[in-house]
Amino acid sequence: MARSQKSVYVCQHCGYQSPKWLGRCPTCGEWHSLVEEREPSSEGERHRLARAGRATPKSYAEIAQQADVRWSSGLPEFDRVLGGGVVPGSVVLVGGDPGIGKSTLLLQVADQLTRRYGAVLYVSGEESERQIKMRGERLGLEARALYVLTETCLESVCEAIETLRPSAAVIDSIQTIFSETLESVPGSLTQVREAATRFLLLAKSYEIPIFLIGHVTKEGLIAGPKALEHIVDAVLYFEGERHQNHRVIRAVKNRYGATNEVGVFEMTSQGLIPVANPSAMFLSERPVGVSGSVVSACLEGTRPILIELQALVGPSGYGAGRRMTRGVDPYRVALLLAVLERRAGFQLAGCDVFVNVAGGITVDEPAVDLAIVAAVASSFRNVALDAHTVIFGEVGLAGEVRAVSAAAARAREAAQMGFRRLILPEHNRRSVEAPATVEVIGVRSIFEALELVVSE
DSSP states (O other), X not given: OOOOOOEEEEETTTOOXXXXXXXXXXXXXXXXXXXXXXXXXXXXXXXXXXXXXXXOOOOGGGSOOGGGSOBOOSOHHHXXXXXXXXXXTOEEEEEOOTTSSHHHHHHHHHHHHHHHHOOEEEEESSSOHHHHHHHHHHHTOOOTTEEEEEOOBHHHHHHHHHHHOOSEEEEEOGGXXXXXXXXXXXXXXXXXXXXXXXXXXXXXXXXXXXXXEEOBXXXXXXXXXXXXXXXXXXXXXXXXXXXXXXXXXXXXXXTTSOSSOEEEEEXXXXXXXXXSOHHHHHTTTOOSSOTTEEEEEEEETTEEEEEEEEEEEEEOSSSSOOEEEESSOHHHHHHHHHHHHHHHOOOXXXXXXXXXXXXXXOOOSGXXXXXXXXXXXXXXXXXXXXXXXXXXOEEOTTSBEEOOTTHHHHHHHHHHTTOOEEEEEHHHHTTOOOOTTSEEEEESBHHHHHHXXXXX
């Protein structure tokens, strides 16, 4: 008698496994997230797949250097995020909200790769061949060596890659691919993990870079969830509002380069166009002579970018003031407001405070603390800051201003953009060499900074 298949209930949110169904996952706390999944129907097929990924040892001296094997994607901003270019044999996961431009970007990348390195296979599990052709015509792509495959079966896709042997492959999207050896539904954690593992083995075996497009959850994370990020070599996230023209691609994991690198693109009728000077784009619509607007210098990977921080403070009609943020950590803003109340005497308890990073970019480093404090104080006192001033620095609970990293690079970016005054931590002032036209002012506490920018 054949042995009956074993079942296991897997949480689709965190990957927790249970021998029986549970209404709530004991690990992540999600309700109704456990789905029944079975072991592969063919043990021989599983052993064959395991043997397919075996490799022979190679001498360390025979391995090519990383800098010699990078390919240019034809889009400088995309190469920057990947650490200098596409690495053959790598698996790159690209995630973002629906309609933000993931398919458009990778179709452009595929077109550029066909011009430089040969055939590229574009696998679509959601769109027809005609839809992809229409998008390519709208973008003005040549794509003479681009092959399109509308397929969702994992075995068929792998067979097409092994037969065609393209220079690169794009999978749109990984959640639509399913294996016939698994009985779980497409998009489940087991199916996604199996598909990603198979593509990883193919990429390493044939030295083919494979790009995976991934759906995101309501929290903005790649659906899968973390199992996908552990398997692939690089994870890229799209940021930006769908109703704005610019898009930001951020690397949160990269085995071949630095993390937290960003690439900035502008969405046009011809597709995504790299933006060479993001600071100029983010500051292009900055108002002058308005209270609550402050320019700060943040560091994204190795690139300094100037951004506009906006704050609006007004009396609350409900007693307790509301705190709303966009683009910055709300808990960090709450901490800075507490410092302003306790250390600087600002009465903000009965005021609504809104903080926003103009342009839709997200900033998560403490170097913008001093700029947030200055913006809130400027709006509270209704005093406009000098339009030619850039402010950055970390603020502690005692009201002190602490040093930040790469202060010299931030100062150079501000000087290149034409700003004439820098307010930064005193400990960073000695390491900054600015032109004679730029005034560099070091501050030790928020009192000194507020005296400079919003003194009555």
